[in-house]
Amino acid sequence: MISQSLSQKFSQKMSPRQIQLMKLLQVPTFELEQRIKEEIESNPALEEGNTDSNNEENEYKEADDHEKDDNSVDFEDYFPEYGEEDQTYRSASDGYQQEDKPTRQIASNDSNLQDYLERQLNLVDLPTDLDRIIGKQIIGSIDEDGYLRREPISITDDLLFSMNLQIEEQQVLKILAIIQQFDPKGIGARNLQEALLLQVQGKLKEPEKLDEFRIKDLKIAEIILRDYFNEFAKKHFSKLAQNLNVDEEDLKSAYDEILKLNPKPGGGYVDNDALVVQYIEPDFTITNRDGELEMSVNSRNSPDLHISEGYKNMVRNLKRKRQSGKLSKEERETAMFVKQKIEAAQTFIDSILKRQSTLYNTMHAIMMMQYDYFLTGDTRYLKPMILKDIAEKIEVDISTVSRVANSKYVQTEFGTKLLKEFFSDKVQNNDGDDVTTVEVKKMLSNIIDEEDKTNPLSDEALMELLDKNGISLSRRTISKYREKMNIPVARLRREM
Known part of the structure; x- marks a missing residue:
């Protein structure tokens, strides 16, 4: 299996610590608390809550004056030095006051x-x-x-x-x-055709809710979606009517039934008529303080983490036993178990800390590059910026920046934005100045919004209008931008 082979090769190049960090980077803020709880439940050496490790007597750094024998266990080899250097993750370290903590931007029925x-x-x-x-x-x-x-x-x-x-x-x-039989109907579809077909089939499974005319229309719609989806998508109505052997009125009724379906079933209504949406918990907040930008990282769902005192005491006791005599086989096995659990706990704490620093550094670099935009909210001030620009500034891999950009949100005075929205290539206008592709797409979208829908503009016509506005692009590039914005070709934008 090619995909499996690639996964195995990729995993061989990354250490377990790196893999853990990559996974944690993609965890949404509102799910991080649950992820930490799962780790605590699986590892008794990891605990949450405040710990005063700085005042603790450090018994791990005592010099070992005893000579080793064949039956001794060298705890300096088994364990890292915990004590004053014990790394503890505290959410308070990010400087959030209670009133400063951001709130969820989308709320529904306490569910996603x-x-x-x-x-x-x-x-x-x-x-x-x-x-x-x-x-x-x-x-x-x-x-x-x-x-x-x-x-x-x-x-x-x-x-x-x-x-x-x-x-x-x-x-x-x-x-x-x-x-795929769950609610909302169409869920789990692998493409638009399947999403629409599942919804029609779901309606037909409840004929008691339909009259005979709607049942007829839905059955025609089912055939269209299952067997003639390409013709439907291209609006080849005459060909559809001929293939289905139906008149224009029946075809239009079936077509109208399809138009009522939800192309994004994840935004459908559940039985209690509450819209199911995904929470967006901002990972960052940027505020304008009299012309100066301030950035904070949301750490409300990250409790204090530290190594269990019980496990530290086990280390002390086993060290004392080793120093006073021999360890039994069972105690050696206990030592090995304790070592593994403490190392796993420390690795997780380190990964959480690294996650926070990576998030902070990435967002701070983006904020500094797009400073004028965050001051004004005007997309005209967005500068061309690619993943490589940020990766080089904070000295991480491009893939790391990509994971952050594709999954993290920032709360601004102009709305909550996905970080990847701030990345774009550049084109030159007719005056030789750099313009972001974001701004070009916005211009293109505005032109299409204002077009005559009975006679929509072709890509060539769009190209000419953009040129008059100082942006010279090829028709192929226009087509690519249009497709990225999910805007269909002119023929499919025409209204009856």
Whole structure:
């Protein structure tokens, strides 16, 4: 399997510590608390809460005056030096006062889409616990629009990599078919065609809610979406009517039923008519203090972490035993267990600290490069900036910046923004000045918004209008920008 091979090669190049950091970087702020709780539950050497390690007598740094024998355990080899140098992660270190902590920008019924789907999964009588694990992995891969945009092989690779589970693609497809019956209808679709088809089929499974005319319209719509989606997408109505052997009135009724469907099923309504949305917890806040920008990092969901006092006491006791005599086989095994747990706990604490510093450095570098924008909120002040620019400034890999940019949000006076929105290439206008592609796309979008919808503008016409506004681009580039903004070609923008 090519994907599995690539995953294995990638994992071989990264240390466990690096892999852990990469995963933590992608954890949303509102999920970080739960992630930390899971780590604490799995590792008794890791604890949360305040600890006064600075006043603690440091018994780990006592000189070892005893000669070693073949049966001794060298605790200096087994353990790092904990005590005054014990690294503790404290959320207060980021300088947040209680009143300064940012709030969630989107609130609903105390749930997000993933939670809602998992609750439905828990109500399904699945044959094995493995099926439930697969189901949770699938749900975790569904994006905010409700789509599963990953291949089954990628999900099997994830389970192999994270849980050492050998799963066949067919098992993933079997559980996916179950999830696709969940509410909101169309969830878990792999493309637009499947999303719309699932919604139509869901309506037809409840005929008692429909009259005979709607049932007829929906059945025609089902055939269109299943067998003639390309013709439908290209608005080849005459060809559709001919293939379906229906008149224009029936075709229009079926077409209207399709237009009522939700192209983004993840934004659909649940049974209690509450819109299921994903929380956006800002990772950063930027404020304008009399012309000076201030930035803070949200650490409200990061409790204080430290090494367990109980485990430290075990280290002390085992060291004393070693110094006074021999250790038994059981005590050697205990020493090894304690070593592994403390090392894992310290690695996690280090990763949390590194996560915070990486987030801070990335956002600070972006803020400094886009200073005028954050002062004004005017996109005309956005400077051309690519991932490499930030990576070089903070001396990290481009992939690290990419992970932060694609998953982290900043709360500004002009709204809450995904960091990747501040990255763009540059083009030169007719005066030789640099203009960001963000600004060019905005100009293009405004022109299309104001066009005559009965006679929409072709890409060539758009190219000419942009040229009159001082931006010379090829028709191919216009087409690429239009597609990135999810704006269809002129023929598909035409209104009846």
